[in-house]
Amino acid sequence: MIEVNDLRKSFKAVHALRGVSFTAFDGEVTGLIGPNGAGKTTTLRILYTVLTPDGGSAAVDGFDVRANAREVQRRIGVLADARGLYPRLTSREHIRYFGRLHGLKGAELERRIDRLIDMLDMGAIADRPAHGFSKGQSMKVALARALVHHPPNLLLDEPTAGLDVASARATRALIRRIRDEGRCVLFTSHIMQEVGALCDKLVVIGDGLVRANGTPDELRRSTGKADLEEAFMSATGTGEK
Amino acid sequence: MFDRVWVVFCKEVIDNMRDRRSVSLALLYPFLGPLVVAALIVFVGKSITSAPNATFILPVQGEANAPELIEYITTKGALVVPAPKDPALAVRTGKFDTALIISDDYGEKFDRERQATVHLVVDGSRLSAVIAMSRALDALRDYNRDIGTARLEARGLDPNLSVPLAIEQINVSGGRNLTGFFLNMMPPFLIFTIFVGGVYLAIDTTSGERERGSMEPLLTNPVARWELMVAKVAATFVFTAMAVAVQLVAFKVMFNLITGGDFGLRVDLGFWLFASVFLICLPLMLFAVTLQVIIATVTRSFKETQTYLGLLPLVPSLPGLVLVFVAINAHPWMMAIPTFGQTLLIGQMVRGEPLTGLSIVVASGFTLAASLGLLALAARLYARDELVFTG
Numbered sequence: 001m002i003e004v005n006d007l008r009k010s011f012k013a014v015h016a017l018r019g020v021s022f023t024a025f026d027g028e029v030t031g032l033i034g035p036n037g038a039g040k041t042t043t044l045r046i047l048y049t050v051l052t053p054d055g056g057s058a059a060v061d062g063f064d065v066r067a068n069a070r071e072v073q074r075r076i077g078v079l080a081d082a083r084g085l086y087p088r089l090t091s092r093e094h095i096r097y098f099g100r101l102h103g104l105k106g107a108e109l110e111r112r113i114d115r116l117i118d119m120l121d122m123g124a125i126a127d128r129p130a131h132g133f134s135k136g137q138s139m140k141v142a143l144a145r146a147l148v149h150h151p152p153n154l155l156l157d158e159p160t161a162g163l164d165v166a167s168a169r170a171t172r173a174l175i176r177r178i179r180d181e182g183r184c185v186l187f188t189s190h191i192m193q194e195v196g197a198l199c200d201k202l203v204v205i206g207d208g209l210v211r212a213n214g215t216p217d218e219l220r221r222s223t224g225k226a227d228l229e230e231a232f233m234s235a236t237g238t239g240e241k
Numbered sequence: 242m243f244d245r246v247w248v249v250f251c252k253e254v255i256d257n258m259r260d261r262r263s264v265s266l267a268l269l270y271p272f273l274g275p276l277v278v279a280a281l282i283v284f285v286g287k288s289i290t291s292a293p294n295a296t297f298i299l300p301v302q303g304e305a306n307a308p309e310l311i312e313y314i315t316t317k318g319a320l321v322v323p324a325p326k327d328p329a330l331a332v333r334t335g336k337f338d339t340a341l342i343i344s345d346d347y348g349e350k351f352d353r354e355r356q357a358t359v360h361l362v363v364d365g366s367r368l369s370a371v372i373a374m375s376r377a378l379d380a381l382r383d384y385n386r387d388i389g390t391a392r393l394e395a396r397g398l399d400p401n402l403s404v405p406l407a408i409e410q411i412n413v414s415g416g417r418n419l420t421g422f423f424l425n426m427m428p429p430f431l432i433f434t435i436f437v438g439g440v441y442l443a444i445d446t447t448s449g450e451r452e453r454g455s456m457e458p459l460l461t462n463p464v465a466r467w468e469l470m471v472a473k474v475a476a477t478f479v480f481t482a483m484a485v486a487v488q489l490v491a492f493k494v495m496f497n498l499i500t501g502g503d504f505g506l507r508v509d510l511g512f513w514l515f516a517s518v519f520l521i522c523l524p525l526m527l528f529a530v531t532l533q534v535i536i537a538t539v540t541r542s543f544k545e546t547q548t549y550l551g552l553l554p555l556v557p558s559l560p561g562l563v564l565v566f567v568a569i570n571a572h573p574w575m576m577a578i579p580t581f582g583q584t585l586l587i588g589q590m591v592r593g594e595p596l597t598g599l600s601i602v603v604a605s606g607f608t609l610a611a612s613l614g615l616l617a618l619a620a621r622l623y624a625r626d627e628l629v630f631t632g
Binding site: 049050051052070071073074076078081083085086088089097098101102103129142145 | 245248256458464465626630
C-alpha cells in the first residue's frame with residue numbers, strides 16, 4: 001500500500017508538487033494521470049526514493065520514504081522514467097544484478113530469473129548483451145529486473161510508452177496479473193483507453209495538485225462526461241471551459 | 242554492507258573488462274613513460290655518456306699554424322677534419338658539435354714563448370654537444386699543462402709553481418652519473434598514470450551511468466548511495482592500480498634492457514624497490530580516484546567530465562617535471578602535500594637515497610586522511626538529488 005500525504009517538491013522557482021495526497025491500495029491498479037509537467041513523474045520519483053520531498057510525507061507499506069528508504073526500496077519494484085541498460089551486460093545479467101542487490105543469490109535467484117525470462121517471453125535475448133536492443137526488448141529487461149525480488153508494490157512510469165501493440169498488450173496483461181496476486185500497482189500513463197481498461201482507481205494530477213480521485217466511473221460521474229478522455233480534460237482544466 | 246558493495250564492485254569490474262578497447266588502451270598508456278625515458282637514454286644519454294677513449298670529430302681552422310698541437314690532440318682522440326668556411330655558423334646550426342680556430346699568428350707567438358690564442362666554438366645550449374666540447378677543452382688544457390711544464394723545467398723551476406691547486410672531483414651521484422637524471426623522470430610519469438589509469442572508469446560509472454539512464458533504476462535498489470559510491474571508487478581503484486603496476490613493470494624491463502646495452506647507464510633497481518614504490522603510491526591512488534569520482538559527480542555531462550578529468554593529471558605531475566631539472570631540499574612538511582610528497586619519496590627511492598620513516602608516515606598519513614575527507618565529500622554529493630538530475 002502506498003500513502004501520499006500533502007507531498008511538496010520544488011525545483012528552484014518551479015513548484016512541481018504543491019500538496020499531493022492519495023492512497024493506492026493492495027490488489028488494485030491505481031493510475032496516476034495528468035498532462036505533461038503535472039507532477040506525475042516527480043511523485044513517482046519521490047516514492048521510489050531518488051528524489052527527496054520538501055514537505056509532506058510518502059509511505060510504502062507504512063515505511064516513510066525519507067526515514068526508512070531501505071525498507072521502502074525492499075518493497076517496491078520500479079520501472080523508472082529513465083530505464084537505461086548496461087550495453088555490455090546480457091538480459092540475464094541485468095536481472096541477476098538487481099536480484100543480488102536485493103540480497104538474492106544462488107539457485108533461488110537463478111530460478112526466479114528463468115521464470116521471468118519465460119514469463120516475459122525473452123528467451124531469445126536472455127543471453128545477448130543489451131547493446132542494440134529494441135525499445136520493447138529493453139522494456140522487458142527493465143521490467144524483469146524490477147520484478148526479480150517479487151515486490152509487493154509496483155511503481156511504473158509510463159510502462160507502455162513507445163511499445164508496439166503486442167508488447168503493450170503483454171505489459172497490460174502482466175499488470176493485471178500482478179494486481180490479481182494482491183499486490184499494489186501504481187502507474188502513470190497518457191493513454192486514456194489504457195487507463196480506463198486497466199485502472200481500478202484514478203488520481204488526476206494537474207499543476208502539482210490532485211484534481212480528481214476515484215474510480216473511472218466516479219470520475220465520469222463527477223465531471224458529467226461519459227467519455228473518460230473528456231472527463232480527464234474537464235478534471236485537469238485543459239478542456240473547453 | 243560488504244555484500245552490496247561487493248555486488249556493485251563485481252558488476253563494475255566485469256562490465257569494464259568487457260570494454261576491451263578501453264581496457265587495452267588504458268594498459269598501453271602506461272608504456273608511454275618508460276618508452277619516452279628509453280628514447281631519451283638511447284639518443285641523448287649515449288652522446289653524453291660515451292666512453293672516454295672514443296674518438297670525436299673536431300673541425301680545425303688554421304690547422305697548418307700548429308702542427309704539434311694538432312698531433313697532440315689527435316692522440317687524445319680528436320679526429321681532425323678541415324673546418325667549414327664559417328665555423329661559428331656550422332656549430333650554431335648543429336652541423337658540428339664544436340670547432341677549433343687557430344689564429345694566424347699562433348706559430349710566431351708560440352715560438353717566442355708568448356701566449357698564443359686559439360678559439361673553441363661551442364654551443365652551450367645543446368646538450369648533445371657537451372661531450373665533444375669538453376673533450377676538446379680537456380685536450381687543449383692537457384697540452385697547455387704539458388708545454389707549460391716543459392718550459393718551466395727548461396728554466397729549472399718546479400712546474401707546480403704555476404698550478405697552486407690540484408683539483409680532484411668526488412662524484413657523489415651514487416656512481417650512476419647521468420642515470421639520476423633519467424631516474425628523476427619516473428615520479429612525474431608515475432603520478433600522471435595514477436591520475437589517468439582508471440579515469441575512464443570513474444567517468445563511465447558515474448557520468449556514464451547517469452547519461453545512459455541506468456543511475457535512476459540503480460538507486461531504487463536497497464543499497465545506500467554511499468555504498469554505491471564506495472563500490473565505484475573501489476572498481477576504479479583496482480584499474481588504476483593495474484595501470485600503475487604495468488608502468489612499474491615496464492620501467493623495470495626498460496631499465497634492465499638499457500643497462501644491458503652500451504648506453505653508459507648503470508642502474509640496479511631491484512624488484513623490491515618497484516614493489517615499495519607501488520606501496521607508496523597506494524594512498525595517492527585512493528586520493529586520485531576519489532577526486533575523479535567527485536568531479537564526475539558534480540559535472541553536468543559526460544563531455545564536461547572528460548574535459549576536467551583530461552586536464553587533472555597535468556597539475557600533480559608538474560612539480561615532478563620541475564624536479565627533474567631542479568634538486569630541492571625535501572622538508573618533512575612537503576611530504577604532507579598529496580602528490581608532491583609521493584613525487585619526492587619516489588624520487589628519493591629510485592635515486593637510492595635513504596628514506597626516513599617520518600617522511601613515509603607523513604606522506605602516506607596525510608594523503609590517506611585527505612582521501613578519507615574526499616570520500617566523505619563524495620558520499621555527501623552522492624546523496625543529493627543532483628546525482629541523477631543535474632541542474
